[in-house]
Amino acid sequence: MDRVFGLGGTADSFEREYREISNLSVIAYAESQIRGHLERETTSVLPLLTAYHQLQAEALSQAASMAMIDEARKGTP
Structure with a gap:
């Protein structure tokens, strides 16, 4: 079975996918x-995959991310 790992875009719309x-x-x-x-x-590839797993481990949950975004939007017109 194939497993796909993605790393989302940055300011320059850079995307990575690991398979x-x-x-x-x-x-x-x-x-x-x-x-x-x-x-x-x-x-x-392996250093990229290692970096992806480190980011994944340190990332906020989806709910925590949304809460942080909602908090940042408060007071924004």
Whole structure:
């Protein structure tokens, strides 16, 4: 079974997707407004995957994120 890991866009609309293939190899796909890039080299993909998992572990829950956004919007015209 394939598993997909995504890392959402930043200010420059940069997207990354990580896919674990059933044969345990990994690939990373990075996309910007200009082009996309597929990376298959394990030495390049694994640091990206590690960074993704670290961000995932530290991220707020969806409910906490929405509460933070709602709080930030208060007082905004």
